[in-house]
Amino acid sequence: MTAAAPAGSPAGPSGSAPGDGGGPAPDGSADERLVHRSLPARLMRRPELGAVVGAIALFVFFSLVADSFLRASSLSTVLYFSSTIGIMAVPVALLMIGGEFDLSTGVMVTSSALVSSMFSYQMTANTWVGVGVSLLVTLAIGFFNGFMLTRTKLPSFIITLGTFLMLTGLNLGMTKLISGTVTTKSISDMEGFDSARAVFASTLTLGGVDVQITVVWWLALIVLATWILLRTRAGNWIFAVGGGVDAARAVGVPVGRTKIGLYMGVALAAWISGQHLLFNYDTVQSGEGVGNELIYIAAAVIGGCLLTGGYGSAVGAAVGAFIFGMANKGIVYAQWNPDWFKFFLGAMLLLATLLNAWIRKRAEVTR
Amino acid sequence: MATVQRSRRSRASVRATGAVVAAVLAAVAALAGCSSTGGKRAEEARDQAASGKANVTTPRWKIAMVTHSGDGDTYWDIVQSGAKQAAAKDNIEFLYSHDKEAGRQAQLVQAAIDKKVDGLIVTLAKPSAMKNVVRKAVKKGIPVVTINSGQEVSSAYGALTHIGQDEQTAGEAVGKELNRRGREKAVCLLHEQGNVGHEQRCDGIRKTFDGKVEDLYVDGTNMPGVQSSVEAKLQSDKKVDTVVTLGAPFAATAVQAKQDAGSKAEIDTFDLNSKVATGLKDGSIGFAVDQQPYLQGYQSVDLLWLYRYNADMLGGGKPVLTGPQILTKKDAGKLEEFTKRGTR
Numbered sequence: 116m117t118a119a120a121p122a123g124s125p126a127g128p129s130g131s132a133p134g135d136g137g138g139p140a141p142d143g144s145a146d147e148r149l150v151h152r153s154l155p156a157r158l159m160r161r162p163e164l165g166a167v168v169g170a171i172a173l174f175v176f177f178s179l180v181a182d183s184f185l186r187a188s189s190l191s192t193v194l195y196f197s198s199t200i201g202i203m204a205v206p207v208a209l210l211m212i213g214g215e216f217d218l219s220t221g222v223m224v225t226s227s228a229l230v231s232s233m234f235s236y237q238m239t240a241n242t243w244v245g246v247g248v249s250l251l252v253t254l255a256i257g258f259f260n261g262f263m264l265t266r267t268k269l270p271s272f273i274i275t276l277g278t279f280l281m282l283t284g285l286n287l288g289m290t291k292l293i294s295g296t297v298t299t300k301s302i303s304d305m306e307g308f309d310s311a312r313a314v315f316a317s318t319l320t321l322g323g324v325d326v327q328i329t330v331v332w333w334l335a336l337i338v339l340a341t342w343i344l345l346r347t348r349a350g351n352w353i354f355a356v357g358g359g360v361d362a363a364r365a366v367g368v369p370v371g372r373t374k375i376g377l378y379m380g381v382a383l384a385a386w387i388s389g390q391h392l393l394f395n396y397d398t399v400q401s402g403e404g405v406g407n408e409l410i411y412i413a414a415a416v417i418g419g420c421l422l423t424g425g426y427g428s429a430v431g432a433a434v435g436a437f438i439f440g441m442a443n444k445g446i447v448y449a450q451w452n453p454d455w456f457k458f459f460l461g462a463m464l465l466l467a468t469l470l471n472a473w474i475r476k477r478a479e480v481t482r
Numbered sequence: 483m484a485t486v487q488r489s490r491r492s493r494a495s496v497r498a499t500g501a502v503v504a505a506v507l508a509a510v511a512a513l514a515g516c517s518s519t520g521g522k523r524a525e526e527a528r529d530q531a532a533s534g535k536a537n538v539t540t541p542r543w544k545i546a547m548v549t550h551s552g553d554g555d556t557y558w559d560i561v562q563s564g565a566k567q568a569a570a571k572d573n574i575e576f577l578y579s580h581d582k583e584a585g586r587q588a589q590l591v592q593a594a595i596d597k598k599v600d601g602l603i604v605t606l607a608k609p610s611a612m613k614n615v616v617r618k619a620v621k622k623g624i625p626v627v628t629i630n631s632g633q634e635v636s637s638a639y640g641a642l643t644h645i646g647q648d649e650q651t652a653g654e655a656v657g658k659e660l661n662r663r664g665r666e667k668a669v670c671l672l673h674e675q676g677n678v679g680h681e682q683r684c685d686g687i688r689k690t691f692d693g694k695v696e697d698l699y700v701d702g703t704n705m706p707g708v709q710s711s712v713e714a715k716l717q718s719d720k721k722v723d724t725v726v727t728l729g730a731p732f733a734a735t736a737v738q739a740k741q742d743a744g745s746k747a748e749i750d751t752f753d754l755n756s757k758v759a760t761g762l763k764d765g766s767i768g769f770a771v772d773q774q775p776y777l778q779g780y781q782s783v784d785l786l787w788l789y790r791y792n793a794d795m796l797g798g799g800k801p802v803l804t805g806p807q808i809l810t811k812k813d814a815g816k817l818e819e820f821t822k823r824g825t826r
Contacts, residue, residue: 239521402554
């Protein structure tokens with residue numbers, strides 16, 4: 116565990132950024148928090164460094180092999196796809212720093228979209244009412260995950276695997292029961308649709324380049340998550356519960372509340388993604404989203420989160436999502452044989468993660 | 483001390499959560515929410531789906547349908563609604579089960595045999611895995627009809643007939659239609675890697691189409707992923723003037739991708755749903771090739787009823803084709819209505 120320092124001072128002044136890691140306390144020497152470090156040395160210790168280097172490498176690589184990759188419109192496409200993953204990867208990274216998993220994220224996005232769509236349709240209500248109800252329902256699912264985890268003390272893997280399976284079934288069963296088919300009915304002709312679409316699924320033109328609004332949501336979430344992690348008491352708690360639950364509890368960190376909060380944060384992002392899904396495509400397929408949860412986790416890990424918790428950053432997860440987006444679309448831009456698509460994708464992800472791990476190790480040696 | 487503090491904190495958090503919930507509820511109430519357009523009310527106004535009441539005096543026979551459908555597949559939903567409609571009219575107890583894995587699908591067929599059904603409808607997406615169990619059913623005297631896939635092996639396995647569309651033929655029909663429309667380079671959008679039927683569709687297009695066909699694999703469970711991949715393809719290859727999607731839900735997504743990529747490519751699709759019907763109407767989708775899933779469900783049940791009642795078999799045991807049917811703008815009007823109620 117590399118971030119032991121915050122666990123020792125969970126409620127202390129938040130000036131010392133927990134993202135800097137801290138590391139094991141040196142024996143006998145002066146307080147390590149007071150040691151001045153040069154900028155390169157400080158940079159080398161950021162958890163997202165490996166991901167940033169990997170992203171740059173991948174970017175240069177695809178710029179060379181795919182001539183259409185560097186165009187502004189192409190980059191906007193890559194950013195759009197990255198943002199749809201990144202919106203979820205950022206809170207998932209926070210959760211993983213807090214030491215827990217969530218396997219229900221992929222289908223939770225679909226659930227959120229389904230609730231919103233079906234509530235508006237069945238009640239013939241303004242679509243914003245559906246959006247609000249969906250927010251409550253999705254947050255409730257997140258609360259359920261966190262509550263079950265803290266009450267039962269079972270591993271989050273099992274709890275959220277259960278939620279994942281239940282939601283997959285509920286998505287299908289409820290949609291079939293209510294709509295009569297496996298797809299929701301179109302709500303594009305209902306009141307409030309256009310304004311909701313503007314918020315969740317519109318396209319902005321910045322300097323002649325079309326940028327999807329999901330990119331804005333993504334950036335906002337990165338800023339919010341980074342602020343929480345590095346500048347608030349809750350951020351210290353997150354690092355503390357991920358670094359060592361017992362130690363954290365011993366110094367008075369509200370472990371249960373922190374974890375429930377993290378799950379609800381994931382649910383909030385699932386709600387944003389779900390509304391995007393709904394208002395972008397106007398109907399929702401109830402079977403969608405299965406498998407995406409692993410992509411979110413992968414993005415967070417590529418971005419420097421440890422699977423064991425206590426270490427990582429929101430920016431890193433965002434960069435991880437960007438790496439995934441570049442690899443995924445770069446293969447299309449490079450016009451490679453599609454039969455091998457998944458293989459290239461896997462190999463590229465593995466390479467990015469290895470590079471990431473190698474750089475982190477070097478950074479720890481030079482410390 | 484610690485417990486006191488914790489309880490005070492949790493009480494505070496409960497209060498905070500309560501406040502948030504109340505605020506959201508208030509916001510929802512403030513919107514006072516009714517929509518004067520669309521929604522359930524509009525549907526009820528136009529709802530005219532056929533009602534179900536038995537019209538025959540034959541005993542209540544039990545017919546099972548076992549398909550290779552995955553969870554939540556729109557297509558199989560329509561097959562089912564056709565089958566249910568026929569079952570209602572023919573006084574039949576209709577049992578439906580599905581599994582996309584061939585081994586488990588075979589087990590489901592075995593379960594139907596164990597239930598002593600009076601008729602069996604199966605799909606043969608992976609024929610060799612289904613061979614034994616279908617033969618077993620035939621040996622037990624259960625009349626079997628195959629639907630959708632497995633036309634080549636249907637009669638060899640002892641099925642009475644096959645109802646469906648040959649995927650290759652459907653692809654060939656698309657290729658010819660693309661020629662007629664003067665297209666030059668098409669992308670075949672596969673949303674499920676390793677699906678034999680999908681490969682056959684693209685191969686069919688390749689066979690009759692005079693232009694070039696390229697395959698593009700996407701992950702069908704991730705819509706933004708599908709959209710951005712199509713966008714990427716259209717941006718990287720400006721010669722592409724046609725995108726053929728293999729499933730109806732992906733057609734509308736491809737239309738969106740095309741608009742975002744600023745491409746002039748035509749979007750065509752296999753299968754049908756209400757958004758495709760709307761797309762045909764407003765011209766954003768060129769044509770759809772339909773295999774009439776409702777008919778596959780309806781006919782298979784009805785044929786088994788006829789067989790039990792009168793030993794009839796349509797086509798004398800030769801495959802009965804339900805497609806390919808090419809649908810264009812001129813068909814769009816009534817299709818829109820039928821797709822909305824989930825029967826086309």
